[in-house]
Amino acid sequence: MLPSSTTPNDQHPDAHVPDALARAFLRTLAQDERRKTKLKGDLGLDCDFDQESDDPVERILAQTEGERKTEHIPIPADLAAVAVLVARAIEVEDGLVRRLRREAPVVVITTHLPDLVEPVRDVLERCAFRPGVHAIDLSGNRAVALGAKQAGLLVRDGSHKDHRPDVGNTMVAAALHARVPIVGVAPDPMRQLPRDLLRSAEHRIVLPGLDRSGLDLVIEAVTGGCPTRRIDPDLVRTLDIADLPIAFRGATSPDACIDALVRVTVTKADYLQTGPSLEDLDGYGAAKDWGLALAVDLQAYRVGRLAWADIDNRGLLLSGPPGVGKTSFARALAKSARVPLVATSVAEWNASDYLSGTLQAIRRAFAQARAQAPCILFIDELDGISDRAQIRGEHVQYWTQVVNLFLELLAGVEERPGVVVVAASNHPEKIDPAVKRAGRLDREISIERPDTTSLVKIFRHHLGPNALADASLLPLALAARGKTGADVEAFVRRARGAARRAAREIGLEDILAEIRQGRLAMSEESRRRAAIHEAGHAIAGHSLGYCPIVDLSLHDGGGEAQFEPPVDGAATLPQIEAALAMLLAGRAAEEIEFGEVSIGSALGASSDLAQATALARNIDLQFGLGKLGPYYVDPADSSLYLAHGLVETVAARLRAAYARARTVLETQTPALRAIATELAEAGYLSAKDIDRIMQAHAAPARQAEVRVSALQMGTT
Structure with missing residues (x-):
């Protein structure tokens, strides 16, 4: 029980008791509550039962409950918690207790x-x-x-x-x-x-957070007894004062309060809920690397091995299309780091009718994060905060204040130790540039749509370990190429529903039906042609020693060959010409195998032929490596130069690149067909698969280059 001594002062023995001032504050509040209870009784408002009551039910209860003990008068849980925090904040300042009661601080x-x-x-x-x-x-x-x-x-x-x-x-x-x-x-x-x-x-004090010993004091003030069990300190840090009345309502003992607190905090602490950790997620690339490094640093910070100033990953802007899992990343990051997640959004801030409410919501989000530090503060829809340079009209003053406050809170990184800010946006180009400056969200990582390998793992995550345990999920990943993790979750959820209504276990066809939504798969003839086409790209890239292959895949809409970026600032003219041959090799492979080419390599601005044409044109007009010599042509003037004779120059480059690709492929027809056969059967080949097939079937690469050189000399 709380000690029975009265008003605290520096000479009283209670001054040396741990939390002496907090206990004195709680006794003062308890006395006030007792006076209120007595006053209610004097006014006939007390709801306690009366053994002398004429009410038959009350008389029965009085007999079964027996003689009553002296009742403990509980203090409201939230008020008790605040009393503990205020007392602790005052007690830290030497002599402040005395000054508040004797002087004029x-x-x-x-x-x-x-x-x-x-x-x-x-x-x-x-x-x-x-x-x-x-x-x-x-x-x-x-x-x-x-x-x-x-x-x-x-x-x-x-x-x-x-x-x-x-x-x-x-x-x-x-x-x-x-x-x-x-x-x-x-x-x-x-x-x-x-x-x-x-x-x-003269004194500036900060309200501290509630810890386990403070929580024990609150439970004692509410129930009259001390708990025998301790709550996880990680859970205590996620508590809000407002959680206490909810948790303690109806609790009959100190340990029951602990149980209730665990239930309340677990339901609100995202990092403790079921769900994957960052280690279990796929398709996040550089963002995952950043998050895993941060998780290690935060764990070291929590135990005092690392100073806040030494943590470099303190702010991140996640960008990418909707559905790639930006919110899931934040949850998984918090779980891996074992810290709370404080989630908010610009839309939530703007839900207030007035500017003051919006500003208060922003402050509240940062304050809540500071109270739970170390933690992750996740801000969604950050592009909702306007770029001040683009604001016009009557909203200028409103948005300027919102942006300025956000920037001020974001820049005060030393004022929020332990708070890592992760923001997400579908449109990072709309965000005020000041948000991205050093010391704020100075690291931006784009999350791309998952590749085939990642999609397989994402399907497995949503299916769980038991559903389709022995089946290859590659056909699902190939059919869902270009989709996001959110799409995969929806496909699996709807397929489960369809299987449940049909009273059977979920199957691959259920999921494929959801992915395709009535779209037909490729015919065998089209699949074979697409496989030959993609195999041509792989062999040309491999044989010419440029543009390393990443993978080949077939999906319902055709095929795709992924390469490392073919042109960067270090590219030379021979490398660019090799890239041209690689881009046109799919078309050449079709001609070799089928005697004619399809229009598939020329459909759209991102097609093989469109990319090759743009690259060949840039050799002359932008790269300074062609007929004009070291001369740069503004893209807006390209049509003028092309009209004056450069069209034929560009076309000649493309014809030479096509001939080069065809010559390489003619020396590698066994490998071309072997790669196409495996690709048509499996739907997917990795770089290692392609290397394996090339080593087993390919003619020496030098032989192909000799023929190419001979062809080039003949055309010269």
């Missing part, structure tokens, strides 16, 4: 969370000052005459337009003249309290 308290401002006011009024001293509200705009038996409280939560530094300074001056204790309370005092109050503050 000026104190500023930072609550971080707006929701704690009013409970802090309540605790200060009832516990902080000497008995008989009346706390006067100084939150108005008019000066208040304070007397000797009074103290001043200036409380602002940031919700009103007058909650800013230039409002209330005259009132502060009058209060200072009275020589009484003055306490200012705000989530962000620098932005919300009067300037002169901050200038005159």
